[in-house]
Amino acid sequence: xxxxxxxxxxxxxxxxxxxxxxxxxxxxxxxxxxxxxxxxxxxxxxxxxxxxxxxxxxxxxxxxxxxxxxxxxxxxxxxxxxxxxxxxxxxxxxxxxxxxxxxxxxxxxxxxxxxxxxxxxxxxxxxxxxxxxxxxxxxxxxxxxxxxxxxxxxxxxxxxxxxxxxxxxxxxxxxxxxxxxxxxxxxxxxxxxxxxxxxxxxxxxxxxxxxxxxxxxxxxxxxxxxxxxxxxxxxxxxxxxxxxxxxxxxxxxxxxxxx
Amino acid sequence: xxxxxxxxxxxxxxxxxxxxxxxxxxxxxxxxxxxxxxxxxxxxxxxxxxxxxxxxxxxxxxxxx
Numbered sequence: 001x002x003x004x005x006x007x008x009x010x011x012x013x014x015x016x017x018x019x020x021x022x023x024x025x026x027x028x029x030x031x032x033x034x035x036x037x038x039x040x041x042x043x044x045x046x047x048x049x050x051x052x053x054x055x056x057x058x059x060x061x062x063x064x065x066x067x068x069x070x071x072x073x074x075x076x077x078x079x080x081x082x083x084x085x086x087x088x089x090x091x092x093x094x095x096x097x098x099x100x101x102x103x104x105x106x107x108x109x110x111x112x113x114x115x116x117x118x119x120x121x122x123x124x125x126x127x128x129x130x131x132x133x134x135x136x137x138x139x140x141x142x143x144x145x146x147x148x149x150x151x152x153x154x155x156x157x158x159x160x161x162x163x164x165x166x167x168x169x170x171x172x173x174x175x176x177x178x179x180x181x182x183x184x185x186x187x188x189x190x191x192x193x194x195x196x197x198x199x200x201x202x203x204x205x206x207x208x209x210x211x212x213x214x215x216x217x218x219x220x221x222x223x224x225x226x227x228x229x230x231x232x233x234x235x236x237x238x239x240x241x242x243x244x245x246x247x248x249x250x251x252x253x254x255x256x257x258x259x
Numbered sequence: 260x261x262x263x264x265x266x267x268x269x270x271x272x273x274x275x276x277x278x279x280x281x282x283x284x285x286x287x288x289x290x291x292x293x294x295x296x297x298x299x300x301x302x303x304x305x306x307x308x309x310x311x312x313x314x315x316x317x318x319x320x321x322x323x324x
Contacts, residue, residue: 016322016324017322017324018322018324039324040320040322040323041320041322042320042321042323043319043321044266044317045288045317045319048319049290049319050289050319052319053289053319056320065323066323074296078296078297078298082291082318083291085291086291086318086319086320087320153324203324
């Protein structure tokens, strides 16, 4: 099971807390998913925050606050500082957006903010792209977890660049890796785990499913299947067929006159 | 004094940020604050005086992905 900044987590699934039909369904989905971490955010207090805080406490799992919606280093750093105080955790899912259509991370700002926050004692979980240079810069900046996207947030497109994600895994064998965003189906989540990723972070795929609780369970099963598959060392794909049934000992039945 | 609270113009007596939070009913609420774009720790609210035109952000836990 994954270890993030010396904290062992009992599940490879990080689950978001947004967009559920109701707080009760959210809680049931977390239970069904056996999620190890809950992602949360900060927004202007309009009256709902206090009840939500109690709901999150009731989940009894670590929370990972995010800086969703931030477009600059300064916004993200200030948001992280507020989150640390509010949620009493040094963990921060660092998210700085450059492009609003794709919610593509601003990787330049991300590296700068990651350095500022790491130097200030934060334990940064950067939402990044699968670019090896960016991932390297983030590690240089102090990140001990990387969270490359599978596809744009909420798109449900799965793993857009399997080669790239595999490369990140190969280049950073000792850094916990999480596919964050873009997961739509359990098969996508299983694929991420089959690549050797340590975890998957998803929200929309469960919260907006017709039956979020059932989908939460499906995701949990897929993630476990993918994790076991990776540990079991899958076979390499090949172009030519290779019979699985032994050829030796086959009865000679084709030499008669029936052709 | 006139300040901007979470993006809206408000007239609050203050004088401290702690006083202002009490005045808007969030004296004991689980919130975090930023003053003019910079984080203001909870421990500093009582000794931080609001000034005319300040922008105060008061945020709370919310759903997120």
